[in-house]
Amino acid sequence: MNNTVLLFVALPIALGLLLILLERWQRFSAFLAVLIPLSLSGLALIFSQSLNVSFLGQFLVLEDSLSVFGRSIQIGANQLGMVALLYFVCFLWNLPVKFFDYNHWFKSLSLIISGFWVLVQFINPFLYSALVVELIVLISVPLLSPRGAPAKAGIMRYLTMQTLALPLVLLSGWMVAGIETSPSAQALVSRGAFLVLTGFMLWAGVFPLHSWLPMLSEESQPWSHSFLLVITQVSLTFFFLHFLNQYPWLRNLEQLGLVLKWMGSLSIVAAGGLAAFQTNLKRISSYIYMAEAGYIILTFAYLPQGGLDIITMSLLPRIFGLWSLNFAISYLSKNIASEKMELEDLNGIIYRFPRTSGLLIISFLNIIGMPLFSLFPSKRILWGIVTADNLVFQVLGILGFLGFMIVILRTLNIMIKKPEHGEQEKVEKPIMILPIALIILIMVLAGTIPQLFSAPIQNILLSFNNLFL
């Protein structure tokens, strides 16, 4: 195993397959599902300094590439920060899994999917990654569509939309191959950029190609679903940066910044606007994901003004914010025995689950970027840049923000309503105070001392050297 590709791609996929066989030993497999991604994340961090490491007197040397069917997969030391983050996401989602209703495929498939997302970043030529993304989509189906219920419209639309993205991304690369040598090919460049952006919009569920997102979240278990959405969002962020880094025709396209600004701010306003009228908590969480995708796109538009630093700064807080929100939703979903998670089901819930209800509201406030919480510093910087640039985008952002404020107030209003019938006594386990207090403390610490979250990953995007020029 003296190769980064074998260690960080082949091994996790093989171990994921092994976990399927170990499923009958629930506790042991759950322990492995936590230990393996944590170890991989740690190893990736250790080797991110250098691929030659001395350990207990032994000198370990890792090769950085592997040839497969005549093409190479290469993972250098300066790219291992991204690998560490992807496995850290897998670790975070496997850690509290026993608290919730989860799909029995989750432990193994989460590891396999993480391995494939690592592969997506480093395959050469990297356009072939589009096919690996399609493989991930197909592998994720058992996670999103639990057994015992028929396949519903959301999963079908998800499969269809994700598959439609594949040709768009693959053809864009072919269409503009060698374009750097032909400066007169503006029409071709615009066509290529259109295909790439549409492909990414379909993959990430960006407005107006987002319809699969709320439908799918409504039909699937929130914990498995949120893992897939978050790891996809993080990986697609890296992948799009890879595109920009690799292709000067896309990076230097004049209108790209403006298009990204519109895409991002329309996504934020649409997510806020649509979420404000929802009556289902799982759908609301999917609109939060959509708004965060909008923020990431908006950040891409401001890469020359320090966008890369904002991305680095917001990566961990965003992951943690979505994790804590889905922690609260999944815990409540299991304990109030509500699969659908309609807002009505939360009636008076603050009396029965005071701590988890508090976590839900605080997670909402955290993710929309309220002061004191972890996403505030990065969003404040972004809005500062947007305001200086164009007020229209700022107004759209404010409208989106207001939409989510309405959602929070509506949720709070339902939660504090005293139920007419039924019990009002606490049924929450007292031990829950520990993880919840820790989560809230981390959020507040990251909001007041942002370096806490950004320092460990400050070099994560260094491999995109063309974007720093």
Added chain:
Amino acid sequence: MRELLNTLPIYIALIAALLNLVRRQWSLNLIALVLQFIFITPSLLNLFPIQIALIQPFTGIMVSLMLYLTLNQVGGVEAIKLNRSLTPGEIFRAMAGIFLLTIVFFFLDDFQKAVFPTVPLEYLYLSFGLMLTGIMQLGTIREPLYLAIGLLTFLSGFQLLYSALEFSYLLEALFAAVNLLLGMVGSFFIVKNAESRPE
């Protein structure tokens, strides 16, 4: 005669795709899917050596077999009723499919010159015909088997197009893996639906 032999498999493959779009009879659909994969082979043979050209049809037939076995397992395979009259929905889908293929036929010449000058016209017609029929299938279905068939048809059309533009063993391997997984997803859906059906 030579030209007819070149173009006949293309039309048979497209008719098979149209049949899948129009008819909703599982046994018939699987036979049409197998035919579709068999009849794309001559077009592939014009561009690639036999060992490469056979990968896509072979994978497609494997996937069809996988779907057949799953359907058989859940008791979904019935005798084919050829004399059943067409429903209004089937007539609509048939007309729409034929209209789409006709439009592609008439506009493809200019499109080929502008965008894909290196790809032979008949080959391009087959790949675009399959892609568009697949997309139409995806837009008009609710049943998981037809989702799998629609995606397989769409992807086989795109695979034809892309392998004519750029060939790589890794790409072929990835496409084969995607097709096989798609078959598994189709089977998974069929089993799920059968399990959740009331007795």
